[in-house]
Amino acid sequence: MNTTDFRQYAHQLADWMADYMENIESYPVMSQLSPGETSTRLPPQAPLQAEPFQDLMRDFADIIMPGITHWQHPSFFAYFPANSSPPSILAEMLTATLAVQGMVWQTSPAATELEEVVIKWLVQMLGLPSDFTGLIQDSASSATLCSLLSARERASHLAVNNSGFTPKERYSCYCSEEAHSSVEKAVKISGIGKINLRRISVDKSMAMEPHVLKKVIASDRQLGYQPLWAVATLGTTGSTAIDPLVEIADICRTEGLWLHVDAALAGTALILPEMRWMAKGIEGIDSFVFNPHKWMFTNFDCSIYLVRDPASLVQTFEITPEYLKTAVDNRVNNYRDWGIQLGRRFRALKLWFVIRSYGIEGLQKIIRSHIALAARLAREIDNHPDFSLLAPVPLNTVCFRYQPMNVADENRIDSLNQTLLETLNKSGKIYITHTRLQGKYTLRLVVGQTQVEWRHVSAAWELIKKTAKEIFSVKT
Ligand code: PLP
Numbered sequence: 304m305n306t307t308d309f310r311q312y313a314h315q316l317a318d319w320m321a322d323y324m325e326n327i328e329s330y331p332v333m334s335q336l337s338p339g340e341t342s343t344r345l346p347p348q349a350p351l352q353a354e355p356f357q358d359l360m361r362d363f364a365d366i367i368m369p370g371i372t373h374w375q376h377p378s379f380f381a382y383f384p385a386n387s388s389p390p391s392i393l394a395e396m397l398t399a400t401l402a403v404q405g406m407v408w409q410t411s412p413a414a415t416e417l418e419e420v421v422i423k424w425l426v427q428m429l430g431l432p433s434d435f436t437g438l439i440q441d442s443a444s445s446a447t448l449c450s451l452l453s454a455r456e457r458a459s460h461l462a463v464n465n466s467g468f469t470p471k472e473r474y475s476c477y478c479s480e481e482a483h484s485s486v487e488k489a490v491k492i493s494g495i496g497k498i499n500l501r502r503i504s505v506d507k508s509m510a511m512e513p514h515v516l517k518k519v520i521a522s523d524r525q526l527g528y529q530p531l532w533a534v535a536t537l538g539t540t541g542s543t544a545i546d547p548l549v550e551i552a553d554i555c556r557t558e559g560l561w562l563h564v565d566a567a568l569a570g571t572a573l574i575l576p577e578m579r580w581m582a583k584g585i586e587g588i589d590s591f592v593f594n595p596h597k598w599m600f601t602n603f604d605c606s607i608y609l610v611r612d613p614a615s616l617v618q619t620f621e622i623t624p625e626y627l628k629t630a631v632d633n634r635v636n637n638y639r640d641w642g643i644q645l646g647r648r649f650r651a652l653k654l655w656f657v658i659r660s661y662g663i664e665g666l667q668k669i670i671r672s673h674i675a676l677a678a679r680l681a682r683e684i685d686n687h688p689d690f691s692l693l694a695p696v697p698l699n700t701v702c703f704r705y706q707p708m709n710v711a712d713e714n715r716i717d718s719l720n721q722t723l724l725e726t727l728n729k730s731g732k733i734y735i736t737h738t739r740l741q742g743k744y745t746l747r748l749v750v751g752q753t754q755v756e757w758r759h760v761s762a763a764w765e766l767i768k769k770t771a772k773e774i775f776s777v778k779t
Pocket of ligand 1: 442536539565568606
């Protein structure tokens with residue numbers, strides 16, 4: 304493809320992209336395909352000869368698009384938002400065109416320095432302690448792993464990095480029963496072993512019980528463990544529960560544990576001064592992660608990892624082969640030494656475009672509206688005799704279930720809700736997902752799409768009520 308062709312196709316694609324955004328509500332939210340339906344329509348071998356672009360676009364429309372679940376659909380209420388926005392998409396086009404590999408400062412000074420600047424902006428925007436600094440990672444999972452590896456190296460004085468584990472390092476780690484699976488993954492990958500991860504019980508609001516944390520740490524010490532690392536979650540994946548940071552930070556400080564905060568979803572809400580109560584105690588933590596690629600209108604991937612002590616990161620990850628040495632190494636940040644990846648995408652550009660295009664006030668307005676929409680729906684659910692809320696709604700996630708008044712059998716209620724979920728998603732009109740809270744099959748409706756309005760949430764609620772009634776009448 305030469306640049307003349309490229310120019311023509313790029314214009315076509317720009318039109319396709321704008322049409323997609325304008326018509327997104329005409330697509331079924333969740334792809335309606337069965338397993339294998341996409342792959343069986345694709346040739347098993349790569350083409351020997353070049354194919355024309357028109358053929359690629361034809362197959363994209365015919366084969367790929369039906370297998371797409373539309374995360375940007377305003378009636379996408381599943382999992383968590385992974386919302387995007389026009390400025391973010393435009394920046395991604397530039398990023399793809401420049402195709403920068405930002406492994407060291409010299410490989411694109413602007414990539415490193417813009418990253419430093421947006422990190423500083425975000426620290427201020429979220430009201431975080433001004434001594435926090437950090438970088439953009441691909442995902443919260445990677446950031447959480449980096450946090451644990453740094454804690455391990457701080458505690459072992461780099462001995463594990465240098466010589467591997469010895470019987471001396473009997474580390475134990477802590478998180479709540481509701482913490483994200485990436486915590487367990489980090490403990491597995493770090494060599495600490497998942498049997499050494501203690502899942503601390505939660506209270507009725509699904510938040511960690513600090514007095515239990517304290518007890519478990521004490522009992523581990525008696526058994527000869529070295530309590531190493533704890534994770535507090537602001538906004539758990541299941542129900543957006545908020546772990547009590549002040550108490551947890553206090554325990555971790557007294558006990559000498561590294562405290563990591565996973566605010567993958569909820570971090571964005573800290574741009575609202577009225578939501579900063581969640582982060583009370585944040586001065587006492589060691590590291591923090593949040594994902595603009597979830598709820599801050601920035602295309603996947605873009606995860607912000609902040610630390611109080613960048614030296615602990617650099618000591619853990621630094622590695623300098625001859626070919627990467629430059630004359631300015633002692634004057635710049637070489638982000639390759641701040642994490643696992645050597646090669647790094649230029650992710651700061653889309654964040655910069657988003658923040659400048661919306662302004663802090665523009666971002667606050669939308670996040671505030673999402674929280675208000677979730678609260679409004681929660682009130683409606685709470686007031687309905689056949690539905691109940693299963694968790695508090697501090698943010699944008701409503702956890703609830705259908706429970707017709709004359710049904711008391713828990714298995715039957717679970718089964719009704721499972722059927723309800725499947726029927727709703729098959730309709731293509733909305734997409735919601737589930738979890739289990741205190742053993743109960745729980746429906747989750749998450750408000751967070753860039754274009755979502757009350758009309759979408761209210762249409763979802765009407766559909767849920769109507770479908771539930773139909774299912775119940777058939778199943779009785
Ligand atoms: N932490 C929490 C609380 C999450 O909700 C999620 C994603 O669902 C993650 C971590 C993992 O995020 P990522 O996909 O960026 O690794």
